[in-house]
Amino acid sequence: xxxxxxxxxxxxxxxxxxxxxxxxxxxxxxxxxxxxxxxxxxxxxxxxxxxxxxxxxxxxxxxxxxxxxxxxxxxxxxxxxxxxxxxxxxxxxxxxxxxxxxxxxxxxxxxxxxxxxxxxxxxxxxxxxxxxxxxxxxxxxxxxxxxxxxxxxxxxxxxxxxxxxxxxxxxxxxxxxxxxxxxxxxxxxxxxxxxxxxxxxxxxxxxxxxxxxxxxxxxxxxxxxxxxxxxxxxxxxxxxxxxxxxxxxxxxxxxxxxxxxxxxxxxxxxxxxxxxxxxxxxxxxxxxxxxxxxxxxxxxxxxxxxxxxxxxxxxxxxxxxxxxxxxxxxxxxxxxxxxxxxxxxxxxxxxxxxxxxxxxxxxxxxxxxxxxxxxxxxxxxxxxxxxxxxxxxxxxxxxxxxxxxxxxxxxxxxxxxxxxxxxxxx
Numbered sequence: 001x002x003x004x005x006x007x008x009x010x011x012x013x014x015x016x017x018x019x020x021x022x023x024x025x026x027x028x029x030x031x032x033x034x035x036x037x038x039x040x041x042x043x044x045x046x047x048x049x050x051x052x053x054x055x056x057x058x059x060x061x062x063x064x065x066x067x068x069x070x071x072x073x074x075x076x077x078x079x080x081x082x083x084x085x086x087x088x089x090x091x092x093x094x095x096x097x098x099x100x101x102x103x104x105x106x107x108x109x110x111x112x113x114x115x116x117x118x119x120x121x122x123x124x125x126x127x128x129x130x131x132x133x134x135x136x137x138x139x140x141x142x143x144x145x146x147x148x149x150x151x152x153x154x155x156x157x158x159x160x161x162x163x164x165x166x167x168x169x170x171x172x173x174x175x176x177x178x179x180x181x182x183x184x185x186x187x188x189x190x191x192x193x194x195x196x197x198x199x200x201x202x203x204x205x206x207x208x209x210x211x212x213x214x215x216x217x218x219x220x221x222x223x224x225x226x227x228x229x230x231x232x233x234x235x236x237x238x239x240x241x242x243x244x245x246x247x248x249x250x251x252x253x254x255x256x257x258x259x260x261x262x263x264x265x266x267x268x269x270x271x272x273x274x275x276x277x278x279x280x281x282x283x284x285x286x287x288x289x290x291x292x293x294x295x296x297x298x299x300x301x302x303x304x305x306x307x308x309x310x311x312x313x314x315x316x317x318x319x320x321x322x323x324x325x326x327x328x329x330x331x332x333x334x335x336x337x338x339x340x341x342x343x344x345x346x347x348x349x350x351x352x353x354x355x356x357x358x359x360x361x362x363x364x365x366x367x368x369x370x371x372x373x374x375x376x377x378x379x380x381x382x383x384x385x386x387x388x389x390x391x392x393x394x395x396x397x398x399x400x401x402x403x404x405x406x407x408x409x410x411x412x413x414x415x416x417x418x419x420x421x422x423x424x425x426x
Contacts, residue, residue: 007133007134007137007159008137009133009403009407010159010160010161010407012407012409013161013406013407013408014161014407014408014409015161015162015163015407015408016161016162017159017160017161017162018159018160018162019156019157019158019159020116020122020127020158020159020160021116021156021158023118023119023121023122023160023162024089024116024117024118024119024122024127025116025117025119026114026115026116026155026156027082027084027088027114027115027116027117028109028111028113028114028115028152029047029048029080029081029082029108029109029110029111029112029113029115030079030080030081030110030111031079031081031110031111032071032072032075032076032078032079032081033075033078033079036075036078038072038074039071039072039074039075039078039079040071040072040075041072041074042072042073042074043069043070043071043072043075044070044072044073045070045071045072045073045076045083045106045107045108046065046066046067046070046105046106046107046108047067047069047070047071047081047107047108047109047110048064048067048090048103048107048108048109048110048113049067049068049069049109049110049112050092050094050095050096050110050112051068051069052064052067052068053092053096053099055101056092056099056100056101057096057099058183058186059132059135059179059183059398060180060183061101062101062102062125062128062176063101063102063103063104064090064101064102064103064104064107065104067107071108076108080111081108081109081110083106083107083108084103084106084107084108084109084115084117085103085106085117086103086104086105086106086107087102087103087117087118087124088102088103088107088115088116088117088118088124089101089102089103089115089116089117089118089124089127089128089131090102090103090109090113090114090115091113091114091115091116091131091138091155092112092113093112093113093114093149093150093151093152093155094111094112094147094148094149094150095112095147095148095149097138097139097142097148097149097150098134098135098136098138098139098142098150099135100128100131100132100135101128102124102125102128114150114152114155120165121162121165122160122162122165122168123165123168123169123172125169125172125176126168126169126171126172126406127160128172129171129172129175129179129402129405129406130160130161130402130406132402133399133402133406134158135399136399138150141154160406161406161407161408163408167408170412170413171405171406171412173412174405174412174415175401175402175405175406175412178401179398179401179402182394182397182398182401183398185394186391186394186395186398189387189388189390189391189394190391192383192387193384193387193388193391196380196383196384196387197380197384199380199383200326200376200377200379200380200381200383200384201326201327201328202328203376203380204323204324204326204327204373204376204377205327205328205329207369207372207373207376208324208327208329208357208358208359208369209329209358210358212360212361212365213358213359213360213361213365213369214358214359214360214361215356215357215358215359216356216357216358216359217353217354217355217356217357218310218352218353218354218355218356218357219353219354221312221313221316221321221359222310222311222312222313222316222353223311223312223313223314224272224311225349225353226282226308226309226310226349226352226353227272227273227308227309227349228273228284228303228305228306228307228308228309228349229244229270229273229302229303229304229305229307229309230243230262230266230267230269230270230273230302230303230304230305231305233260233262233266233304234262234263234266235260235261235262236261236262236263237261238261239261239264240261240262240264241261241262241263241264241266241267241274241300241301241302242256242259242260242261242298242300242301242302243259243260243261243262243301243302243303243304244259244275244281244298244301244302244303244304244307245260245303245304245306245307246285246286246287246290246304246306246307248292249281249282249283249290249291249292249307250290250292252281252292252293252294252295252298253295255298256297256298259298259301262302267302270302272309273302273303273309274300274301274302275294275298275299275300275301275302275303275309276294276299276311277294277295277296277298277299278293278294278311278312278318279293279294279309279310279311279318280292280293280294280309280310280311280312280318280321280322280325281293281294281303281307281308281309281310282307282308282310282325282352283306283307283308284306284307284308284346284347284349284352285305285306285344285345285346285347286344286345288330288331288334288335288338288345288347289325289326289330289331289334291322291325291326292322293318293319293322308347308349308352315363316366317366317370319370319373319374320366320369320370320373323373323377324357329357330355330357333355333356334347334355337351337352337355
């Protein structure tokens, strides 16, 4: 990794830059052997793993104090894991790359994190902001086809602008205050997005449940029973069958060239879920109600176990089926059907086939309903896109504020970050 590849904006720093490892002790973590039960008894040491990254994804958490798992002193003593002191800065470097925080107490980490224990020339909060300024660059240079990784030799090359310690503290104070203010606006936008999505779903629900519609079950609208896909996928490079997972349903159009692939022989074992244009795909494990219609370019693909394939009958609109799957009426039935699950909610195909809904009783009524559904979706989507655009703008301006502050492009003692939110009102 060269300095030009990673965080090129650092070259504009008014202060000298230095490798972080020269002003902070670089470390990492490890996982004690799971085959030694005694290493996992009397666990008292907080242990940061990728299961804790959820706390850091929005960039608003500065200090991490709670962890999903703990390790024992015996496990630490018999592995490469170490207990780092409170104030150590962490950075996730595998799978979920670029998430950072400060340890709120003495803690250990898995091998998925790099750690820096700051020396007398580096303020931990300033380093945290600098690392967060590098997040897009870290994501860009991460390598790996399955799980993206920043390898330790590259971590060793990371540099940071190094103003005097008191200036670092002033910058950290400024960024703490100004990013918190931006984060409040982002949280407001997130809430508005949720409300717009809920309003869209509620309007669709009301439109479907008309007195003129007939009560039916989902299976009566389908050409075949719902099916779920490949239980244990095996991925291949190059020639293979395109494979659709739950996250792919968020934006299925235009994904033909970016989907993972599975062997043709494996796909043929699940021939009943090989896709056709117009099939409706639905997430049925964990997240419920995420749906998409298979576009023509994804004919012949296959689906994951967490995705169900619904093939509408010839006289049934796939758009209407997909729209109904986003309504509170569908979600309510899905919650009831999975309420006894002790682990991850999983919707059974027989339960799904017997879901009840109201449906137009004639082709002309179906066309009228489709017209109304499209109007509701257009209006709701416009609102969601507008709020999402403002969220992206706030994120970009937050990032620009951090990079400008840590490189000394303005004097934080006299500056205000308020101009970064011009045009974005509460």
